[in-house]
């Protein structure tokens with residue numbers, strides 16, 4: 001099972017073991033990580049699951065697709081490493097992934 005670390009805005013680190021195929025958002029919600037609201041339930045239609053992919057992982061996770069990029073326009077304080085966590089699917093290739101929760105959602 002791939003490992004996923006989600007760093008909350010207050011610096012609290014949530015180290016999780018997750019199912020391949022699950023999304024970062026699903027794991028954040030399931031584990032009550034604060035700051036991930038995910039109002040649309042993962043449909044790429046709300047931008048309240050915004051995270052920053054850790055610099056070390058950004059290239060491996062890759063860039064958002066067009067629809068996600070459009071939704072990111074509605075997110076708060078978007079940076080080059082911004083992604084919507086419902087659009088990042090965990091896999092063995094992302095074992096050890098680290099993401100950071102922003103100060104607030106849109």
Ligand code: FES
Nearest residue numbers: 042044046047086
């Ligand atoms: S949960 Fe709504 S865009 Fe990700």
